[in-house]
Amino acid sequence: MSALGPGDRRRLLALAHLEGFGPARLRSSLRVGVERAWGYVVTGREPDGGASAGGSARGWPAQLHRMDPDELWDRHVAAGVQITVLGDPGHPELALDPLDHPAMLFWRGPHAPRADVTRRRPPSVALVGTRRATRYGVEVARDLGHRLAQAGVEVVSGLALGVDAAAHAGAVGVPGGTPPLAVVAGGLDVVYPARNRELWRAVEHQGAVVSEVPLGQRPERWRFPARNRIVVGLSDIVVVVESHLRGGSLITASLAADAGVPVMAVPGPVTSDASAGTNALLVDGCAPCRTVDDVLLALGVDPAPSAGATVGATDATSGAPGAHRSPLHRALVDALEVGGSSVGELVEAVGAPLGAVGLALVELEEDRLVVAEHGRYARTARPAPP
């Protein structure tokens, strides 16, 4: 396939707007030639000339009739959206089965996804996991995202709630760090979920947000697994931070395994349902990810000297401002459970009166060794910014 002419690009963009016109149909349009495919589609046939299989093809002629390919194209240009087509030199090479390659990619942001083949691109790691993350998962994802970006790794994720958002939140705004990359399921102007709007903007501002669908398209359900395959394709390693036993992240992990992308999993407490999926991955022989070093070693990158701490916890007893630490303070920090402990649990664990425990907790909070959230106290995981 040679590079497309401008007219074909515009027609292909128009085809991508059609209902039910996914990557497979776009690829077959490219295969038969966009102009020929267009001719078939306006008559309600499949792009390769075959009889239409699905009901959605019946609507295509009318939909195409209403569309102006030039206007669609201009709208994308005006919105600052870059479009690459399979076969373009700038189209990212994905570690995927050729049949799974996206035919078109839309992206916005200063960093093109793996586009610049002439330069050595940074290694990239996907951080994926459940939307219903526990505090533990959120902390670990944020910490991994932060340290990976620091170590020069591009963090790839899906901007969903929970682990995805935490990973990106950790990776954006790292001074001198590698900017992150997000792959989303809908059009680049359809921020979903709306709660992540600010984070979305931050990623777009520093790295790039990538999508397989043109502007204005709602993220339909089936787009999410399709999005996950691009996340896998853009990554050298997939790290599952937290996953329930039946979770989308496990599907991503098996996609990665099929594509030959190594999968790592963060071990979690055996009492936590949100870690049941990741623990099962470990049992299946997947490599464990305890610290960022485990990931960096697997990537073949030298761990930076500063990036060696255990994920998810700082050692409170050896913390710098710990001069006034009493046995009670140490006992409290030791008693903190993964996912946080309530005051009641702490009082029962250390056996001290509530007043003393309260005072010690306030002091630990002041030293930023402990953080209170929703009535639960937990160790702080986020390292002090270097």
Place this chain on the structure above:
Amino acid sequence: MLAIVRSATLLGVHGQPVTVEVHVSSGLPCFAIVGLPDASCREARDRVRAALLCSGRTFPLMRITVNLAPSGVRKVGAGLDLAIAVGILVASEQLPKDALAAGYLGELGLDGSVRPVVGALPMAAAVDAPSLVVAEANGPEAALVVPDRVCTVGTIAELIECAEGRSPWSRPRPGEPDPPARVPDLAEVRGNLVARRALEVAAAGGHHLLFVGPPGGGKTMLAERLPGLLGELSPDRALEVSTIHSAAGQALPRSGLVRRPPFRAPHHTTSQVALVGGGSHALRPGEASLASGGVLFLDELGEFSPHALDALRQPLEQGVVRVARAHSSATLPARFQLVAAMNPCPCGALGTGACRCSEAGLARYRRRLSGPLLDRFDLRVLVRPTASADLLAAAPGEPSAVVADRVAAARVRARARGVECNRELDAAQLEAAAPFDRSAEQLLRRAVDEGRLSGRGLRRVRAVALTLADLADVPAPLGAATVAEAMALRAELRFGDELGGAA
């Protein structure tokens, strides 16, 4: 012939004096009631006629006009029946005129029996007469406000006999002493030290208390033990509470006066009107008013309708509910202590890694609990199920009686400040009563500066710390440990963005 009888009607929890004017004259037989009666009040015509006939008197076949003054107040219910009947008897010269010296409250049966009315206590206080005649069952209630002036009657016939001087008026029977209250004991709660402590502090300071925890954590069990820690109501409060209960048609205890602090636990399907009071005519007091002077316990706080919960904000702030309808408005007292229990999320397992709630379900659940409402809880405690080993092994906790003694002592200290409990202190009183020492002030300043404590939170912490000092009998100023304990008892519940991870 004209007869003027004094009686009363009920609006909210207050009696309104009503003058019943009965005019009997020649003309076409007719019986009209004017002066804004509601439907049940207008039906008095049929009850009064039948009752008089059954009592062996004649019902005058003349033109009868009954006017209920003041005509601007809507008269509700059948409580004016007796007054109307007496008015007709006097106006038709079947009863001596001296009968008009007394006030009358009572509903009539068709057989001439006199029945009790709802709200006898506040209405008895409103009747402007040297003596008051009520139904036998209303006697003790009315005697609470006008002890020496209450007479009781069982039937119209009896009333006529007494009014004609043929037999003496009967007086209300004195109330029997209440049987000892049976409240569950705190000793039955194993473990959960901090929750027990919070309960004690809540009892001593009247602070609003929220338990958060998964199902089976003992939240309800704990809350039900709060009444056992509270002392009896002061005489003034007892009368106020009895008035509300009388106005709402609640049965008063056998002794007549509600002396125990009420404990009201409405179900979470309770409507807004049932919770704060209202209704179209009588403006009946709701659960919030019935809990006045005691505890309003809302189990499953997250399942209540958001409207109902937000309607609680005014009483929480001001101690009263002002309900206004097109034709009338009323101020209902609602000085209750709010105790609530809720799950952290619909399935109850949030934060443990086993939560099965959808993101949308969680967001919906949290939208119901507005920040301002959660902010009004001085004490917010996370409760979790006690491990089975502890349930079996742990020694029983302190019994309620021991804790109640400490609570009573702390309340004595609070009363020295001129309030019933520390919750009722306003900002200026609180600042005067609870100064901080240096270490406490530094601790709080850092907490506020770092955003761990809000301005409102600071005031709540101060009030709770004062109660803690009262319980320990430590004089002011408040020390750092006391303040830290108060902060530890007020778990930070910031709902909204924690799972986005984008903090």
